[in-house]
Amino acid sequence: MSGGSHAPSMTDAHAKPRTGISKWLFTTDHKLIGVMYVWLGFFFFAVGGLFALLLRTQLASPGLHVLKPEVYNQLMSLHGTFMIFFFTIPILAGLGNYIVPIQIGARDMAFPRVNAISFWLLIPAGLMMISSMFLQGGAAAGGWTSYPPLSDRQYSPGPGVDLWILGLHLAGLSSILGAINFVVTVTNLRAPGMTLWKIPMFCWAVFITQCIILFATPVLAGALTMLLTDRMFGTAFFLPSAGGDPVLWQHLFWFYSHPAVYIMVLPGMGMISQVLPVFASKRLFGYKGLVISTAGIGVIGFLVWGHHMFSTGIDPSLRFFFSLASMVIAVPTGVKIWSWIATIWGGSIRLRTPMLYAVGFIALFVIGGATGVWLALVPFDVQVHDTYFVVAHLHYVLFGGSLMAIFAGLYYWFPKISGRLYNEKLGQLHFWFTFIGMNLTFMPMHFMGILGMPRRIYTYQAQYASWNHVATLGSYVLGVGMLLFFVNMLWSLWKGPRATADPWEHIEATKTLEWTVTSPPPAENFATLPIIR
Amino acid sequence: MTFATLRLRHGLMAAAVAVALVAAGPAWAWYLDPVTPVAHEVRTLFFKALALTGGFFILAEVLVLVAVLRFRARPGVPPATFHENVRLEILWTAIPAITLVILAGPTFTTLKYMETVPKSDLTVEVIGHQWFWEYRYPEHGVVFANEPLVVPQGKIIAADVSSIDVVHSWFVADFGVKMDANPGRVNHTWFEVERTGTFRGQCAELCGVLHGDMHIEVRVVTPEEFDRWIEQKKRGA
Numbered sequence: 045m046s047g048g049s050h051a052p053s054m055t056d057a058h059a060k061p062r063t064g065i066s067k068w069l070f071t072t073d074h075k076l077i078g079v080m081y082v083w084l085g086f087f088f089f090a091v092g093g094l095f096a097l098l099l100r101t102q103l104a105s106p107g108l109h110v111l112k113p114e115v116y117n118q119l120m121s122l123h124g125t126f127m128i129f130f131f132t133i134p135i136l137a138g139l140g141n142y143i144v145p146i147q148i149g150a151r152d153m154a155f156p157r158v159n160a161i162s163f164w165l166l167i168p169a170g171l172m173m174i175s176s177m178f179l180q181g182g183a184a185a186g187g188w189t190s191y192p193p194l195s196d197r198q199y200s201p202g203p204g205v206d207l208w209i210l211g212l213h214l215a216g217l218s219s220i221l222g223a224i225n226f227v228v229t230v231t232n233l234r235a236p237g238m239t240l241w242k243i244p245m246f247c248w249a250v251f252i253t254q255c256i257i258l259f260a261t262p263v264l265a266g267a268l269t270m271l272l273t274d275r276m277f278g279t280a281f282f283l284p285s286a287g288g289d290p291v292l293w294q295h296l297f298w299f300y301s302h303p304a305v306y307i308m309v310l311p312g313m314g315m316i317s318q319v320l321p322v323f324a325s326k327r328l329f330g331y332k333g334l335v336i337s338t339a340g341i342g343v344i345g346f347l348v349w350g351h352h353m354f355s356t357g358i359d360p361s362l363r364f365f366f367s368l369a370s371m372v373i374a375v376p377t378g379v380k381i382w383s384w385i386a387t388i389w390g391g392s393i394r395l396r397t398p399m400l401y402a403v404g405f406i407a408l409f410v411i412g413g414a415t416g417v418w419l420a421l422v423p424f425d426v427q428v429h430d431t432y433f434v435v436a437h438l439h440y441v442l443f444g445g446s447l448m449a450i451f452a453g454l455y456y457w458f459p460k461i462s463g464r465l466y467n468e469k470l471g472q473l474h475f476w477f478t479f480i481g482m483n484l485t486f487m488p489m490h491f492m493g494i495l496g497m498p499r500r501i502y503t504y505q506a507q508y509a510s511w512n513h514v515a516t517l518g519s520y521v522l523g524v525g526m527l528l529f530f531v532n533m534l535w536s537l538w539k540g541p542r543a544t545a546d547p548w549e550h551i552e553a554t555k556t557l558e559w560t561v562t563s564p565p566p567a568e569n570f571a572t573l574p575i576i577r
Numbered sequence: 578m579t580f581a582t583l584r585l586r587h588g589l590m591a592a593a594v595a596v597a598l599v600a601a602g603p604a605w606a607w608y609l610d611p612v613t614p615v616a617h618e619v620r621t622l623f624f625k626a627l628a629l630t631g632g633f634f635i636l637a638e639v640l641v642l643v644a645v646l647r648f649r650a651r652p653g654v655p656p657a658t659f660h661e662n663v664r665l666e667i668l669w670t671a672i673p674a675i676t677l678v679i680l681a682g683p684t685f686t687t688l689k690y691m692e693t694v695p696k697s698d699l700t701v702e703v704i705g706h707q708w709f710w711e712y713r714y715p716e717h718g719v720v721f722a723n724e725p726l727v728v729p730q731g732k733i734i735a736a737d738v739s740s741i742d743v744v745h746s747w748f749v750a751d752f753g754v755k756m757d758a759n760p761g762r763v764n765h766t767w768f769e770v771e772r773t774g775t776f777r778g779q780c781a782e783l784c785g786v787l788h789g790d791m792h793i794e795v796r797v798v799t800p801e802e803f804d805r806w807i808e809q810k811k812r813g814a
């Protein structure tokens with residue numbers, strides 16, 4: 045299992061180090077590729093975030109005309125698509141790309157060129173999505189879920205949906221190639237002595253996530269291909285008029301998209317498991333339990349897709365099965381939460397920005413977890429399905445969960461990756477804006493949904509006005525917070541004080557390998573491969 | 578400003594907001610007013626779920642808060658070193674698991690209750706179009722669209738839901754009824770409204786540009802008034 049001899053040597057890069065733009069264009073270095081993923085992710089985060097602010101502005105009061113209905117539907121669809129496929133998944137792949145090889149004591153990913161391909165595939169994918177907005181008929185407007193027949197040619201004739209499908213195809217291919225690379229890397233390239241139970245929790249989380257991608261993403265690719273041939277070549281997989289079944293799309297789509305929730309949240313949980321011990325100066329509690337529960341979530345996650353379809357008229361006994369399976373997921377999730385609390389209990393806590401985000405993550409994710417259990421209960425799910433309650437739930441999981449974790453990890457690894465320190469005061473201010481803005485925006489959505497306000501509507505009945513005022517106000521608070529974040533990061537990249545190898549002063553038990561090398565780490569990471577005792 | 582005073586301020590602010598909300602009345606309502614037996618059952622199930630999961634939720638939030646306030650790094654106070662406790666780990670796996678088994682019981686009975694369509698007094702066919710609803714009363718030969726659905730109070734109404742074009746969803750929150758209208762199949766649901774009045778709902782599945790305008794209005798009248806209305810409709814048609 046020792047990987048030293050397999051570590052790819054980038055001899056050509058050594059012979060003539062590239063500079064300027066070609067350093068980035070032709071690189072196969074996992075660190076540079078990782079950084080490019082992060083930049084790309086934040087570009088789409090900014091665009092998707094601006095879209096969200098426009099949507100919230102349209103919804104500030106009932107009956108506004110900020111956006112036309114067709115524009116509203118396009119921006120709403122692209123907001124979801126960008127945040128999921130072009131921000132969360134790539135940025136997690138980027139941080140994994142940068143950190144995982146170093147944490148396992150490798151010099152690079154197993155297949156550096158494939159790694160570069162994975163990243164570069166996202167550029168044409170993103171361009172397709174963005175360009176579709178400016179073509180006739182505009183971008184895909186059927187939500188990120190694009191249910192047929194609405195997404196069929198008859199009801200969405202323009203090129204928007206075709207570009208959406210092809211863009212997701214490329215993004216999916218990028219994910220699948222990346223997944224193969226991560227799985228092989230973690231399996232084969234670990235430093236001598238790093239047995240299974242010594243793999244850092246973040247690497248475990250990434251490894252399990254990439255296994256999920258490997259099994260789930262091809263199913264999405266298949267479904268997308270079927271939709272494409274329905275649109276282009278006259279097949280009728282999802283067309284009821286010719287004997288097809290639109291509900292089949294929903295099965296295939298959610299077979300991918302429920303596991304996709306874990307693809308987006310498990311790496312973040314890995315980061316939390318890394319950050320909490322560091323800033324509590326205490327070893328991670330229940331490491332093996334955390335690994336097993338992560339794997340458990342990965343497996344059970346494939347058995348619950350039907351909870352997105354409780355109101356489609358699927359078989360009653362199936363509904364009960366999906367309901368039970370969805371409830372079961374709460375158990376391994378609970379194990380994680382209790383273990384994190386036990387980790388910081390009795391520690392010496394330093395409330396720096398990464399720690400604020402990690403603690404904020406627990407506080408918010410618990411809410412998303414509780415509403416997740418309620419949504420598993422079929423009768424209640426039917427009541428609030430496709431309402432703002434679900435919007436609230438998914439944002440507590442993906443914003444309160446994934447995004448808070450991404451910020452925790454980003455602030456934590458910023459000095460390592462950039463070689464500079466960020467501004468701590470601004471970082472903490474960013475946290476408070478995010479935490480307060482997040483709750484102002486999404487907490488009221490629970491009530492709107494229970495009261496019956498459907499999601500994806502461009503305007504609404506007057507009875508929902510008061511909660512919507514609050515949500516829109518909250519979204520502006522979030523917008524200001526994100527500005528603080530971008531200012532902090534850009535300013536610090538340029539002017540921040542230099543970082544030492546270990547600016548966080550890790551205790552021995554929490555110090556993973558990336559903190560033993562310089563900030564940023566040298567080319568090929570390690571002069572001699574570390575040996576894990 | 579220390580973290581503790583910040584938290585205290587937040588607490589006070591939250592309390593003030595809560596008081597304001599209660600005083601503000603229906604504009605800040607947080608649960609709907611159920612008017613069918615199913616909607617009542619759903620609310621009861623929701624309260625059971627709230628009670629069973631609420632304890633874990635509060636425990637987790639309080640522990641996080643206490644840990645952050647109590648275990649701050651202080652010079653001369655070394656951090657604890659424990660990092661596993663098998664008994665504790667078994668406990669926090671088993672107790673939530675048992676709770677979920679308990680919760681599965683009422684979920685199953687409520688599910689059974691809502692999905693078994695009882696012998697109905699009236700059948701209506703609900704058909705979604707881009708972007709309006711068509712209603713049919715097959716027992717009376719009445720068909721219309723773009724008008725409120727009219728049903729008698731206290732009678733069991735069976736609704737057969739389908740669509741002519743894309744997927745829609747017939748959703749009236751106060752009834753606890755949401756059923757997807759799929760083209761090419763018919764889904765069955767039912768409701769029995771306990772009191773007269775006008776109830777509003779809206780299409781719940783994204784169905785194109787004017788999805789947001791696809792409103793539903795159900796007028797619930799006394800059985801006598803319903804008989805008069807349906808006769809009038811028949812003559813009109």
Ligand SMILES: [Cu+2]
Pocket residue numbers: 301302305348349351352
């Ligand atoms: Cu799901």
Ligand SMILES: [Cu+2]
Pocket residue numbers: 744745746780781782783784785788789791
């Ligand atoms: Cu609709």
